[in-house]
Amino acid sequence: MRRKVTVVGAGNVGATTAHRLADKQLGDVVLIDILEGVPQGKGLDLLESGPIEGYDVRVKGTNDYADTANSDVVVMTAGFPRKPGMSRDDLLKANYDVVKTAIEKVSQSSPEAILIVVTNPLDAMAQAAYRVSGFSKNRVIGMAGVLDTARYRTFIAEALDVSVQNVQGFVLGGHGDTMVPVPRYTTVAGIPVTELLPKDKLDAIIKRTAGGGAEIVALLKTGSAYYAPSAAAVEMVEAIFNDRKKILPCAAYLEGEYGISGLFVGVPVKLGARGIEQIIEIKLTPEEQTALKKSADAVKELVGVIGV
Ligand code: APR
Numbered sequence: 001m002r003r004k005v006t007v008v009g010a011g012n013v014g015a016t017t018a019h020r021l022a023d024k025q026l027g028d029v030v031l032i033d034i035l036e037g038v039p040q041g042k043g044l045d046l047l048e049s050g051p052i053e054g055y056d057v058r059v060k061g062t063n064d065y066a067d068t069a070n071s072d073v074v075v076m077t078a079g080f081p082r083k084p085g086m087s088r089d090d091l092l093k094a095n096y097d098v099v100k101t102a103i104e105k106v107s108q109s110s111p112e113a114i115l116i117v118v119t120n121p122l123d124a125m126a127q128a129a130y131r132v133s134g135f136s137k138n139r140v141i142g143m144a145g146v147l148d149t150a151r152y153r154t155f156i157a158e159a160l161d162v163s164v165q166n167v168q169g170f171v172l173g174g175h176g177d178t179m180v181p182v183p184r185y186t187t188v189a190g191i192p193v194t195e196l197l198p199k200d201k202l203d204a205i206i207k208r209t210a211g212g213g214a215e216i217v218a219l220l221k222t223g224s225a226y227y228a229p230s231a232a233a234v235e236m237v238e239a240i241f242n243d244r245k246k247i248l249p250c251a252a253y254l255e256g257e258y259g260i261s262g263l264f265v266g267v268p269v270k271l272g273a274r275g276i277e278q279i280i281e282i283k284l285t286p287e288e289q290t291a292l293k294k295s296a297d298a299v300k301e302l303v304g305v306i307g308v
Pocket of ligand 1: 009011012013032035080099101223225
């Protein structure tokens with residue numbers, strides 16, 4: 001039996017996610033949006049790419065949650081993107097309403113699904129999805145760390161003129177200006193990056209990573225990033241469907257890990273068929289721990305505003 005993925009939101013992130021899922025033949029894809037015609041049109045267009053690209057997966061666009069029934073994974077991308085000058089936090093209330101409405105419906109039609117939340121502000125929206133769905137914490141995952149880490153890896157590879165595949169590392173904390181890239185745990189073909197790049201260069205890369213979303217917004221002017229965000233969400237779907245037990249930085253509901261409780265924050269997790277199968281706790285220096293706490297406090301403030 002083919003697996004089924006619902007992508008909520010047929011905008012830039014949602015449609016690109018559906019495109020990547022179909023190309024990788026990860027399962028049948030349902031694209032749902034409130035706009036009439038847009039998900040149907042994009043879904044049909046993607047379906048008609050099948051004979052050329054060589055995939056048999058079905059892609060269907062809809063406005064009806066009945067079509068999403070019994071999805072294995074739901075990728076939540078509906079919401080408003082950031083406009084220039086807008087912080088992720090400005091989006092908070094508007095996107096909370098969107099997430100609440102959509103997650104209520106999709107969690108009823110797919111009660112066994114694993115939810116991957118992409119809508120910003122990410123950590124707060126993941127927490128909203130967790131509360132609204134009532135799903136167990138292993139089945140609600142926020143996509144942020146994979147994207148932030150991809151940006152971080154890109155900049156390091158560029159600075160060293162090496163393959164991006166050689167660069168391993170992760171970014172902790174909330175998906176915002178307070179995110180915490182950790183150079184101490186960043187390696188290039190096994191070599192600590194701190195041996196290869198001077199501190200000032202690394203600091204500049206860390207700063208650029210934290211502003212990575214805003215950099216794209218400033219260039220696009222009419223919206224926010226979608227190629228790398230969709231690639232990140234699809235890597236998570238692939239890890240779940242193929243039960244890879246892949247360690248990826250994701251927003252997870254913490255209950256005491258890293259000294260944080262009752263909050264979604266980005267940490268390394270093991271992703272497999274059951275969703276988050278383990279939260280990996282690593283030792284942090286007092287400075288790293290302080291930076292993580294500051295980042296978690298920023299998430300806590302947002303979560304407090306919407307009361308989730
Ligand atoms: N249910 C379903 N779809 C909705 C709803 C809703 N309640 N409200 C809005 N949408 C749809 C819009 O109609 C639109 O098609 O969500 C889509 C959003 O698409 P874009 O405006 O292109 O935004 P996008 O760039 O895809 O970003 C979506 O992902 O990365 C985050 O910050 C980004 O929060 C933003 C989200």
